[in-house]
Amino acid sequence: MRETGTGNKEQGTEDTGVMTTVIGNYPKIPDLPAPGKWRSAVEKFQKGQLDEAALRAVEDEVTKEAIADQVDAGVDLVTDGQIRWEDGQTHFARRLRGFSINGLQRYFDTNVYFREPVAEGSVEWTAPITVQDFAFAREVSARPVKAVVTGPFTLAKLSRNAHYSTFAAYVRALATAMNAELRALAAAGAPVVQVDEPALCQDKEEFPVFAEAMRVLVQGVAAKTILCTYFGDVGGVYPQILELPFDVIGLDFVAGHRNWDVIRSAPFSKELQFGVLDARNTRVETPEEIAAAVRRIAGSVPPERMMLAPSAGLEFLPHGVARKKLRALVEGARAAASDVKGARA
Amino acid sequence: MTLPLLPVTAVGSYPKPSYLLEARRKHLRAQISKEALTELERRATREWIQVQEELGMDILVDGEQYRGDMVAYFADEMAGFAIAGLVRSYGNRFYPKPVVIGPVGRRSPVTVEWFTYAQSLTKKPVKGMLTGPYTIAEWSFNEYYPTRRELVLELARAIHDEVLDLERAGAAFIQIDEPAIHTRPEEDFELAVEAMEIVTNGTSAYTVSHICYGDVPKIYPDMLRLAVDQLDLALKNEEFGLLQTFKRAPFTKDIGLGVVDAHSHRVESVEEVADGIRKTLQVIPAAQVHISPDCGLKTRTIDETVGKLRVMVEAARIVRNELTGILSPRPR
Numbered sequence: 003m004r005e006t007g008t009g010n011k012e013q014g015t016e017d018t019g020v021m022t023t024v025i026g027n028y029p030k031i032p033d034l035p036a037p038g039k040w041r042s043a044v045e046k047f048q049k050g051q052l053d054e055a056a057l058r059a060v061e062d063e064v065t066k067e068a069i070a071d072q073v074d075a076g077v078d079l080v081t082d083g084q085i086r087w088e089d090g091q092t093h094f095a096r097r098l099r100g101f102s103i104n105g106l107q108r109y110f111d112t113n114v115y116f117r118e119p120v121a122e123g124s125v126e127w128t129a130p131i132t133v134q135d136f137a138f139a140r141e142v143s144a145r146p147v148k149a150v151v152t153g154p155f156t157l158a159k160l161s162r163n164a165h166y167s168t169f170a171a172y173v174r175a176l177a178t179a180m181n182a183e184l185r186a187l188a189a190a191g192a193p194v195v196q197v198d199e200p201a202l203c204q205d206k207e208e209f210p211v212f213a214e215a216m217r218v219l220v221q222g223v224a225a226k227t228i229l230c231t232y233f234g235d236v237g238g239v240y241p242q243i244l245e246l247p248f249d250v251i252g253l254d255f256v257a258g259h260r261n262w263d264v265i266r267s268a269p270f271s272k273e274l275q276f277g278v279l280d281a282r283n284t285r286v287e288t289p290e291e292i293a294a295a296v297r298r299i300a301g302s303v304p305p306e307r308m309m310l311a312p313s314a315g316l317e318f319l320p321h322g323v324a325r326k327k328l329r330a331l332v333e334g335a336r337a338a339a340s341d342v343k344g345a346r347a
Numbered sequence: 348m349t350l351p352l353l354p355v356t357a358v359g360s361y362p363k364p365s366y367l368l369e370a371r372r373k374h375l376r377a378q379i380s381k382e383a384l385t386e387l388e389r390r391a392t393r394e395w396i397q398v399q400e401e402l403g404m405d406i407l408v409d410g411e412q413y414r415g416d417m418v419a420y421f422a423d424e425m426a427g428f429a430i431a432g433l434v435r436s437y438g439n440r441f442y443p444k445p446v447v448i449g450p451v452g453r454r455s456p457v458t459v460e461w462f463t464y465a466q467s468l469t470k471k472p473v474k475g476m477l478t479g480p481y482t483i484a485e486w487s488f489n490e491y492y493p494t495r496r497e498l499v500l501e502l503a504r505a506i507h508d509e510v511l512d513l514e515r516a517g518a519a520f521i522q523i524d525e526p527a528i529h530t531r532p533e534e535d536f537e538l539a540v541e542a543m544e545i546v547t548n549g550t551s552a553y554t555v556s557h558i559c560y561g562d563v564p565k566i567y568p569d570m571l572r573l574a575v576d577q578l579d580l581a582l583k584n585e586e587f588g589l590l591q592t593f594k595r596a597p598f599t600k601d602i603g604l605g606v607v608d609a610h611s612h613r614v615e616s617v618e619e620v621a622d623g624i625r626k627t628l629q630v631i632p633a634a635q636v637h638i639s640p641d642c643g644l645k646t647r648t649i650d651e652t653v654g655k656l657r658v659m660v661e662a663a664r665i666v667r668n669e670l671t672g673i674l675s676p677r678p679r
Binding site: 029030031033034035040041044045048088089105106107108111113114115116117282283284285317318319320321322323 | 375376430431432433434435436437438439441443444446485486488489490527530531560561562584585608610611
């Protein structure tokens with residue numbers, strides 16, 4: 003296993019004008035044939051052969067490696083890879099008050115499954131959920147770290163409400179709870195906080211509920227905020243989505259290829275997290291393809307107002323391919339940047 | 348062959364005994380030969396056939412002791428695929444995800460030899476077990492075909508050939524697993540229907556399709572158009588909540604009724620399982636009901652698996668006796 007945290011701050015693309023980032027999760031284990039230290043540790047933990055502290059230590063190590071992969075590839079704004087998350091739903095539901103955890107459900111149109119949270123009582127935030135993990139990641143990363151949380155709308159859609167009389171009331175309670183988490187992250191010094199809301203792409207007719215929740219969610223949060231959508235497009239809620247109190251909007255241009263048209267339908271007034279590398283296919287994009295995508299969108303969003311990103315978390319890919327995608331992302335950003343320089347020279 | 352009312356079967360996979368897991372690890376590291384591994388796979392298959400016979404199940408499965416993963420197994424045996432690497436499905440479960448790199452198709456029959464072996468061990472019918480074209484396509488990366496449609500239909504033709512070969516080898520029951528079929532219902536369900544028509548075209552075997560998790564209500568009653576005799580579904584996972592869905596329109600096919608949770612360690616009580624069956628019979632006539640676990644049991648321990656199979660058999664017997672009015676003594 004490689005040394006961790008060896009990223010070179012001089013590399014990367016910050017001078018050339020096209021920033022890079024990732025969406026969030028990252029493969030937890032290496033490619034075959036090794037079972038991987040995380041998987042072995044979880045198995046031992048489940049058999050009672052490893053205590054919780056030892057499992058946490060392995061998660062620390064694997065988190066460092068996930069960060070090192072990003073830093074070494076030259077990604078500008080990294081995440082902790084969500085190595086400690088079983089999934090985006092139960093990671094929060096198990097740590098908020100009010101939830102029990104039920105049977106397996108499919109996660110959107112993927113072959114990934116999670117246990118469905120059930121809100122059986124009043125949903126409340128009682129203690130920070132991701133703050134310690136953010137602090138750990140910042141400590142071991144040579145690049146700025148983005149904190150990521152699952153948004154209240156998606157949490158509500160992927161769980162069962164057995165307590166609140168309306169869906170809107172349920173989403174509002176989740177938004178209030180997650181607002182406390184975002185404030186805690188900002189207070190801990192998180193410069194950028196991303197809210198994942200893939201469910202918006204599936205349930206656009208509930209945009210009024212969504213919009214109200216987003217206003218509650220980011221109130222008093224002193225950090226740069228990203229609203230990140232994926233697995234679909236935002237046609238139907240665009241340009242209204244631009245009125246929400248976020249600095250950056252993340253869009254998926256692969257599963258949501260309609261976003262190419264959507265974004266041309268009204269001026270894009272925010273910063274764009276440009277999800278253009280396919281996070282769900284092994285074919286690795288060439289720098290030329292990525293540069294062409296940046297050129298294609300330049301009429302709506304100039305390169306200095308975007309961060310290039312994969313279309314979703316990289317955990318849908320095997321580790322070796324995920325690493326190649328990170329490198330393709332950065333090489334693509336460099337190709338796009340030299341394009342820009344060439345055009346301006 | 349005649350089946351009893353409420354015949355008991357399984358979805359397909361059973362856990363592998365520790366000697367086989369060890370042998371698979373050694374084979375991966377080239378420490379034992381393929382032949383040595385196959386011999387242990389046959390031993391495990393014999394053991395599972397015997398367990399099912401002793402429990403009194405009616406339609407047996409071979410337990411898939413020779414398969415790692417339901418999609419990768421077919422990808423490994425067919426042309427056009429490579430294995431991209433491991434991806435996580437849930438918790439600490441990972442599967443080797445294939446990638447389509449060229450035209451897909453069969454090189455030779457994939458499952459016939461194992462079917463023939465398992466069937467030779469018992470007089471009870473053994474189900475032929477296939478993974479459906481939509482699921483193979485959906486759970487693989489596609490780097491070759493321009494559209495999912497082309498890939499799915501090409502795979503459907505290959506799986507159809509496999510169905511005919513299984514039938515020729517004597518399979519009276521053939522199951523085509525399509526757990527991914529409702530992944531994109533609006534976009535793709537017609538494609539899935541078209542593919543299943545290709546797969547089962549011209550076979551006289553009794554055909555089953557196993558569909559699990561995901562949004563079943565979204566494809567009901569459309570799913571009744573799939574060209575199979577039986578749909579095998581996970582009812583226990585949501586405590587028979589799906590019965591509300593089946594009240595919307597008559598369930599016109601046979602149902603493989605998932606009555607035990609395939610992903611919980613707890614072995615259900617006989618009474619709990621019998622209640623689930625009774626609840627179902629208020630919605631679907633008994634003549635259309637087969638009793639089954641929610642899903643393949645390979646992630647359970649052997650004890651949990653045998654426990655769950657046993658309560659299925661006992662619960663089915665209790666409800667069967669209630670229906671036929673016979674208060675027969677326990678068999679044996």
